[in-house]
Amino acid sequence: MKKYGWDELPEPVREALRNRVGDIDRVGEIEVGQSSNFAAVFYRDGAAPLFVKGVEGVSPAMRWLRNEAELGTLVSGIAPAVHFAADIEDWLLVGFEYVDGRRARLQPGSSDLTRVAETVNRIGDIKAPGLKPLEQRWKSAWWPKLAQERPEIVGDWDIDELTAWEQKAPELTAGHSLLHTDLHADQFLVPATGDIRAIDWGWPAQGAAWVDPAFMVIRLIGDGHQAMDAETWAKTSTRWSEATEEEVTAFAVYVAGLWSYKAATTTRLAQIARDYAGWRLRRPL
Structure with a gap:
């Protein structure tokens, strides 16, 4: 994705930003992932600074940014x-x-973990009936595709068992709570004072309140926690405890298939997700 500095933006875009931002003292350009063509903090005379993101052209990235803008008061x-x-x-x-x-x-022992759990719980407490259900998004069958296209990833895993678990996941993750669906360390901003903020709401959905905590379990494993410890954190601190063993295992297998199939950009996450799904499958139900 092409990146623009403030001076490189088309003049109509610059003028539109001046009209909305007001008197600009300075522009602090920043690097923000791969989903924006422009990102900067506008420091304003006599007013609080604003963070502005811009996307050029109709694309998934534009849809994700529009999702963020439309969440509004929710x-x-x-x-x-x-x-x-x-x-x-x-x-x-x-x-x-x-x-x-x-x-x-x-990381294990971080003082942020308690506050992060509180933020995850605040998200799960919100009802979001107007958003697309996660179960509708999760209709693809990833493991059969992997078995056909990348059999080395599937290895000696039982593809029939994986497929059976995967097929259960959409229905088992159904619910009416707000879901972020992409929470990880970089999605939480921790200010010196006040509440943690969750950012980058490009893929919101409605579903079971335990789903975001389940995503967090995988992220905690990636940050150095053992699988059992990550689940203990989720069970004692979040609404993950509302899920059944069957629901969590179906979730783990589905995410492992999804992230493995998209491994061109999420290679490390795919391995973590497969390891966690394997750990779940070896546990007695």
Whole structure:
């Protein structure tokens, strides 16, 4: 994705931002993943700074940014507030409340873990009947595709067993709670004071409240926790405890297939997810 600096933006885009941001003292350009063409903090005369992201051209990235802008009051106090969203020529520009915070630390023993759990629980307590259900998004069968296209990944795993678990996952993850579906350390901003904020709401959905904590279990394993310890954290601190053994195992197998199939960009996560699914499959139900 092409990256633009402030001086490289088309003049109509710059003018639209000046009109919405107000008097600009300086522009602090920042690197934000691969899903935005432009990202910067606008420091303003006599007003709080704003964080602005922009995407050029119709694309999945534009849809993800529009999802963030449209969540609005649903995630008030959890996500940075949206100040404006504007379609200018072939650009989508969204201005957010600027949160001056560091990324969360999820390693074993981190003092952030308790506050992260509180944030995950706040998300799960929100009902989101207007969002697309996760069960509708999770209709693909990943393990049969992997067996056909990348048999070395499947190895000696029982493809029939994996497929059977995978087919259960959509129905078992159904619910009416708000889901972020991509929580990890970089998605939590920890300010010096005040509540942690969850950012990058490009893939929201509705589903069972235990699903985001289940994603967090995999992320904790990736940050150095043993699988049993990660599950203990989720069980004692989040609504993961509402899930049955069957539901969590189906989830683990589905995510392992999904991330393995998309391993071109998530190679390490795919291995973590497969290891966790294997650990779940060896546990008595």
